[in-house]
Amino acid sequence: MDIKAIRGMNDILPREAARWRLVEDTARRIFSLYGFSELRPPVMERTELFLRGIGDDTDVVEKQMYTFTDKGGDSVTLRPEATACVLRSVIEHGLLNADPVQKLYSIGPMFRYERPQKGRYRQFHQINAERLGEDGPFADAETLALAYDLASAVLGRDALLMEVNSLGCKACRPGFKGALEEFLASKQDVLCGDCMRRMHTNPLRVLDCKVESCRQAVQGAPSMEAYLCDACRGHFDGVLKGLHVFGVRFERNPRLVRGLDYYTRTTFEITAVGLGSQNAVAGGGRYDDLLSILGGPPVGGIGFAFGMERLIMLMGEVQDRVSGCFVVAQADPAVELAALGLIAELRAAGIPAEAAFGRSFKAQMRRADRAGYPLCAIIGEEELASGTLTVRDMQSASQAKITRSGVIQEITSMLAENKGERA
RNA sequence: GUGAGUGUAGCUCAGAUGGUAGAGCGCAGGAUUGUGGCUCCUGUGGCCGAGGGUUCGAUCCCCUUCACUCACCCCA
DSSP, X not given: OOOOOOTTOOOOOHHHHHHHHHHHHHHHHHHHHTTOEEOOOOSEEEHHHHHHHHOTTSHHHHHXXXXXXXXXXXXXXEOSOSHHHHHHHHHHTTHXXXXXXXXXXXXXXXXXXXXXXXXXXXXXXXXXXXXXXXXXXXXXXXXXXXXXXXXXXXXXXXXXXXEEEXXXXXXXXXXXXXXXXXXXXXXXXXXXXXXXXXXXXXXXXXXXXXXXXXXXXGGGOOOHHHHOOHHHHHHHHHHHHHHHHTTOOOEEOTTOOOSSTTOEEEEEEEEETXXXXXXXXXXXXXXXXXXXXXXXXXXXXXXXEEEHHHHHHTTOOXXXXXXXXXXXXXXXXXXXXXXXXXXXXXXXXXXXXXXXXXXXXXXXXXXXXXXXXXXXXXXXXXHHHHTEEEEEETTTTEEEEEEGGGHHHHHHHHHHHHHHHHO
């Protein structure tokens, strides 16, 4: 076998799939609790969408996109994030005309050409939420609460840290940016090479630099908070109050910035320990100008994304509970045929049923055990002749003879009993 | 894109100054003819990542390459 999966793209094997389902199910449950509905955009879009949406001097757009020319000569890109796709869909279908408030989520793969590392893959999966058409602090607080609930439900609230900040709006951010640039210029000699470049292209990112000398240099840097305009300040205060009401435990972090250009006002990040250096489990924030940038109505929004791999990495084992009945048959053509009929009947009644003919009795039992079935129906010449079945409770190892005609009823009640014991 | 580490059975890993390799788990079968999990026995298993070089001979030394892992970077 010399064909292997592409670098940074992983198979999710059956043993891990249970965890993925649990995360997805949890997400869907919580989204519906908050009144969000699902929107599933395609995984590929025209390249311009991301150039306009994400910002063309971000790393994601500059060097991480899977962009190529299709057979028709169009430049297309495998989506590196979901927000731009969802907004494109909302605009294209005029969803905001039908309902000026849209609360949407989507779950699926994203693609970024990066060097793979723990918690970072070229195909990775996100749980994404977008909320459009509500500009007040309540919408922000509630959206953050939703993210917090989701993270707590999967990881427990003690395992995570939620950090919140306000980035201001296009009215007040330029003032801050200018002050910051001025400050950074005075620190030029101690900044790292990257930050020297960043201080012009994207000065906010310098605040987020991990290099020790930069962190120190930035200690006395001006804080966005001092530059927030009255409207942004009021908004942010409202968000914080709302978070308290929702019972969200968070910390304010004036240094928190986001990697994508479209964010305004409220931003947040949820980190967890145990993930190595890729410790952000979720991140997001408000984007008041993005819809109009993409050619839509001047409507604001707020959203977030979870990294599913990171969530799953922190979860530990999750076991699939198997219900149903394994059918063991004596090696005899007539018996096996009868067993086949039994299996069909069980399935028709909605009871999972499986068998493994063609091996020894012992081996069939072993498979029943390994697959985790609570019940095992045994059929042999004896049962066939007397119109009965032997049903074995795998956990207690007790067996009972039941009549063939009453199987469904009998097994249904045994399974219900079994379920009751486990719960 | 940069750096470091690692590549030996399906999995986790041993191994010898260079003489073509083992363990545990798994898997298959068995321990009275129709009964799983525990135990015991037996079996199954590997171009020792790929290519080249040195050598009588390399899985082990050298070079190249690929892959994986972690970190930088970036981000979910």
